Amino acid sequence: MAFHRSSLLLRKALGGSRAAAVYSFSRSLLCDSSNYSDFRRWYSSSESDNKGTNMSASGYHVNSGPAYMRGAVFWEPNKPLTFEDFHMPRPKANEVLIKTKACGVCHSDLHVIKGELPFASPCVVGHEITGEVVELGPLTDSKIIERFPVGSQVVGAFIMPCGSCFFCSKGQDDLCESFFAYNRAKGTLYDGETRLFLRNSGKPVYMYSMGGLAEFCVVPAHGLTVLPNSLPYTESAILGCAVFTAYGAMAHAAEVRPGDAIAVIGIGGVGSSCLQIARAFGASEIIAVDVQDEKLQKAKIFGATHAINARKEDAVAKIKEITGGRGVDVALEALGRSQTFSQCVQSVRDGGKAVMIGLTLSGAKGEVDINHLVRRQIKVIGSYGGRARQDLPKLIKLAERGIFNLEAAVSRKCKFEEAGEAYKDLDQGSIVGRAVVEIM
Template sequence: MVLPFPSPCVVGHEITGEVVEHGPLTDTKIVERLPVGSRVVGAFIMPCGNCFFCTKGQDDLCEAFFAYNRAKGTLYDGETRLFLRGSGKPVYMYSMGGMAEYAVVPAHGVAVLPHSLPYSESAIIGCAVFTAYGAMAHAAQVRPGDAVAVIGVGGVGSSCLQIARAFGASEIIAVDIQDDRLKKAKLLGATHVVNARSEDAVAKIKEITGGIGVDTCVEALGNPKTFLQCVQSVRDGGKAVMIGLTLSGAKGEIDINHLVRRQIKVMGSYGGRARHDLPKLVKLAESGIFNLDAAVSRKCKFEEAGQAYDDLNRGSIVGRAVVEIM
């Protein structure tokens, strides 16, 4: 994946941490909600709370987040909080720049993390779980009894399986080309698995659903081929939800007549809504409905992060990996 972003930067968009200080402009109510010493989990979409979309409750479209953090690698005053020692050269922030001992996070982007939840594993709530919830709750609006397919069951796609199960989906179809991922998908809620390397994924999904197609298909790869498979796999009136990112400027093709005549809904979903959804996701994990331990397949030290990213790029990490910074 190649997406434009300022460099040098500090990555790390899924975090858990402890509040050590409040900024001078922090609202008193937030200080009371998140006192120093609080354990917190962060959402990678950090809403400003004041823009057009935030005031309508659509934190996932926050204007400041996309204009400053995603476009410029800064917080919402247009400044990064990270600089190189000595030269003072700015270092940019991908989300909060969590791959460090300290991170600066807008208060609207964090929720309290109860001690009943594991500290390291809970970091994935802020993206893998958060993105899956946004797709299932807001874009697809999955209802009990729905048939759902997920194409690409890596860290985010496998979280979609658990969220679909939590929402009461009756048929949950996992599609991938790696047997180890499909094997794990069965443990995370998939009722059927399809290896798209050896089977026609669209035909198999139609077969499983009695020739109709699924109510919702989620594409979690960001690939033009699987984009088309996603659209072709949904029933008449169904929803094709795209959550995978790809090369900047990449295009996906759709049969316009099929789209129009069969009332197919094609939509993008980038993530959840931090102020409303993050506390809900904490409760899902706390109740055991979302299994964090099953979702995280690997933990590594900070010194091993480079190797973990290489393994991720090769597709050899099943599920989600977390980096522990002590």
């Protein structure tokens, strides 16, 4: 009789997400532990049906929707992205399946596409997303289910913390061991498996972060934050990388204080975000450095008090002149070149901080004057990104209050099919700010 009541509860729960069904059913079993074997038989059978062979899930439908989806695939360096059909990806415990609405076009993807950063291939690039929750994985924690019910609007961080490793337990999500050991090293999620399989062959395809340039993606729940209705899907996509990376650099690496003098070298998506955050943090002088006048003009919209074209004048000398000969309290390098690495170090005052954000060719080196570094107590700090659980909710609030101008930061919107062209334009330096691919 108890099992019959539990079965009725399960059938009702199946009207919602499968994760909610498992949660409701398992709670009912707590009242009568003798039914556990019945639950295991049901769950094992259900899992077998869902997994199929190699997690292909060929017959799976999301809320009676499509069994398949499209994604943009990188195959090998300097070859065009292709659009392929995939079996619907399946979330596992504490993971969320997202219907992707928008995905930003980032230089990190471009480094992979050009072969400058080694990464498992074939893979789906794209790591700066917004979307809608359509399912939660089996046996997902009840608090996650409550926080991200089906239908929620969300934004995803490119660093997707596991929430339980040594660094995550200390609040340092940006150093998550699982993220670097699995996603960045192998192109998988944290069980060592991808969630992406080609429809025609069942071949696995790897994931750069969540593999956001696809109609659906799977994201570990700790990498998500609810996106309020007041913020648009498209412009808000940049919160997950461009703004997120800038905030991590400004708040944690640079520890910017009101009244600080700041220089930002490289005014792309991340650099322009650094300018806006410097203004929000109360920096006194905000110096933008680039080689394109168009970018420098736009930098003033983002809060730059001074603009330097490094093609036309000595950037280090000009920064020293603006700051009365001392140099800035904090210089940030957001381009990823040996020349700008050197400029960044030389631009800071005695005791100042040079923060390196830009990624570059794998194995590239930056040079510093060791004696100057030692005698003048220069701090050179690397910063890869923010801390999803702490920082992403703060960025949402900054955007809601209008302190961070998302609309000005997104300079181009393009269709899903135009993603490859957007990366070509990014490579040629013709995108001022950030481009975002609309997938919805």
